[in-house]
């Protein structure tokens with residue numbers, strides 16, 4: 320495995336590999352790797368000759384007062400994990416390498432961002448789209464791999480790639496969970512012991528809501544069911560709860576087709592998200 324920090328160096332290496340006719344799989348991350356990330360790397364490894372992973376905590380997608388500074392970082396451990404997963408290139412640029420000059424163009428996502436994380440973190444997906452677009456231009460992979468835990472991110476990026484006619488596939492993988500159901504997240508290390516104990520309730524609540532949906536509950540009833548359950552938790556507070564069509568993320572009163580049940584929850588030092596997708 321080689322570690323590259325400079326975009327120009329990455330370009331050179333990728334050009335060489337492309338000339339050899341090798342297929343490239345790309346996994347963008349913000350580091351502090353866990354089994355969720357590793358599952359994406361493993362799928363990419365099984366599909367491609369060359370696997371590129373990026374680690375970059377992107378300041379553009381963090382709002383004021385969010386956790387950019389305290390976001391978990393451990394490049395040495397990440398490097399070792401990537402080596403174990405037979406990653407070929409680990410790309411870890413600094414902020415100034417990624418954004419060397421004032422931008423002459425701004426990326427604005429205009430579809431599917433008036434709900435969920437797009438609504439509760441204004442500008443977040445503009446930052447995500449900007450960095451993902453830059454990374455995709457640097458790596459120019461045949462496919463890029465994302466986790467379904469960030470379901471809105473998957474929808475936004477798939478749509479962006481389509482809008483911009485980019486010749487690559489966006490592949491989504493299921494959410495990897497702890498044995499008690501909590502979705503793996505780099506931010507889980509910021510949970511206190513008590514918070515960690517109740518955090519699995521987020522997923523359990525979504526599963527109970529799924530049962531409620533099979534019993535015929537409509538959108539409003541499901542949202543209220545999830546909210547009430549979450550309000551009984553003694554720590555933290557609800558950021559959002561919603562039930563929408565997926566991947567369009569539209570409000571549909573009578574639920575049919577593919578539906579996402581999604582939530583975000585603030586603990587003292589970690590905002591966690593989770594979702595499940597159901598067929599009605």
Ligand SMILES: Nc1ncnc2c1ncn2[C@@H]1O[C@H](COP(=O)(O)OP(=O)(O)OP(=O)(O)O)[C@@H](O)[C@H]1O
Pocket residue numbers: 347348349350354355356358359464465466467468469492493494495496502503504505506507
């Ligand atoms: N539990 C998981 N299962 C599958 N994929 C995941 C999981 N957690 C994160 N991913 C995916 O890994 C990629 C990189 O995500 P990121 O580095 O932000 O990790 P994270 O654990 O989601 O961090 P955060 O603390 O911001 O939630 C994204 O495509 C994300 O959806």
Ligand SMILES: CC(C)(CO)[C@@H](O)C(=O)[O-]
Pocket residue numbers: 347348349375377380447450451469472
């Ligand atoms: C896709 C991504 C790496 C862009 O910074 C980030 O949003 C993430 O880790 O999900």
Ligand code: BAL
Pocket residue numbers: 349380381469
């Ligand atoms: N995986 C989502 C990245 C973020 O929370 O900014």
